[in-house]
Amino acid sequence: MAELKTVTYDGIMRDLKARKYAPIYYLMGDEPYYIDKIADYIAENVLADEEKDFNQTVFFGSDVTAAQIVDAAKRYPMMSERQVVIVKEAQNIRNLDALDAYLRNPLTSTVLVMCHKNGVLDKRKKIVSSIDKVGIIFESRKLRERDLPPFIETYLRGRGASIDPKSQQIIADSIGTDLLRLVSELEKLLIAMPENDRRVTPALVEQQIGVSKDFNSFELRDAIVNRNIFKANQIMKYFDENPKAGSIYGFLPMLFNYFQNLLIAYYCPQKNSPEQVAKWLDLRNPWAAKDYMTGMRNYTGMKVMQIISRIRETDAKSKGLDNPNTPAGELMKELIFFILH
Structure with a gap:
């Protein structure tokens, strides 16, 4: 099969913030953090609050068929430029290949988001190349241990805080590659910081996360x-x-x-x-x-x-x-x- 388009989390988020939307996002992989971040951003920002009641639909894969998803995606928005259809736990959908007919001519007024966690689609399937032609297919991979310190530094810097290399490594070693848990612990640190000193130190890590600054x-x-x-x-x-x-x-x-x-x-x-x-x-x-x-x-x-x-x-x-x-x-x-x- 042909090579899929190369897409990154940062690239997707950059386009979303510029209000450049694809008709379908298939988000899959073993790292739920990035899947949730993209899906949550779409749910919170594509539509105005007053548009969501009639134009935003959330399904769960175990409770819906591919045909029902297609029916929802083919609806036209009501008093809005777009509608959003989000399917959580898409890995549980039976007969997913039934989406393929819709993908040949998707509505540009629909933003369809499929969240497939703890696994990926077989890239040899026809539906994968169909999604790639008209939309975005994104694989969310687990971070390697060596990538955790820069992730920690970048996350905190984005929240107006700094961290020294030792504290980065202490947190990475104690929390590991579970990004949802890692971010939760980083949020605890951010809340605990005084407004006039936005630095994460080993002492703060010991106090808030419970990892000894001397014995780790x-x-x-x-x-x-x-x-x-x-x-x-x-x-x-x-x-x-x-x-x-x-x-x-x-x-x-x-x-x-x-x-x-x-x-x-x-x-x-x-x-x-x-x-x-x-x-x-x-x-x-x-x-x-x-x-x-x-x-x-x-x-x-x-x-x-x-x-x-x-x-x-x-x-x-x-x-x-x-x-x-x-x-x-x-x-x-x-x-x-x-x-x-």
Whole structure:
């Protein structure tokens, strides 16, 4: 099949704010945050409040057929330039292919929004190319862990607040890639900030989100990067005494990503240059390369390969493979000891 048009969340929102509307938006994917943001913006802004009673319809996929959606989309607006039809949980619609006939000649006065969460359409289907010809098909993908700090920074900057890199990483590590939960926690921070100081600091994160500014995965990673045995043991003791503060399942991906990138950094042709290492690792800026510069001073390439192997072994044991009774906390202590010695 032909390549679909490339569309982005920012591009869609830019057109919507300019009041450039497509006759259909098929929003699909595993990240509900962007699907909800687009659908909510359309629901709130395309029509004036007084137009919505007669011209805005919301369906749920499990309660409606494709034929009923087509009937609604073919209606003409009443005392309004447009009508909006929003279908939530579109993944539950039976016989979605029945929409295809409507897509050959959609009404320009209808804005049809299909919200398909936790999955995507089979892109080989005819309906996908039909939507792409006349409207917008958008796949909302989960953010990678490395993309969370810039997302946090951008979100807060858009709300008139700033945040330091350490606080970004603490929040990213503690919340993870669930953007709905992440945004909820960021809103808590925004509410708690005084009007005369719109900065997110580790102290504010500790106070509002409950993540210790001194004992967290960011600080553990820092201790390992700098081979600070005392600090690493302090943090591990804290986690041992406060199981809710962190678990092996959160630390292992963080450690694996760091040492995997560190091994790649050894192959950089100019590994003494932070700028070149950042470019080699596809990092956001040279500042982000400093931990890898430090890591190459503190760990040999052979040791890094051994650490990666040990992390994989620990991951398997944490899931019960060849491990009859060692608790996760003990596995983590053994791993940290191996890394640092």
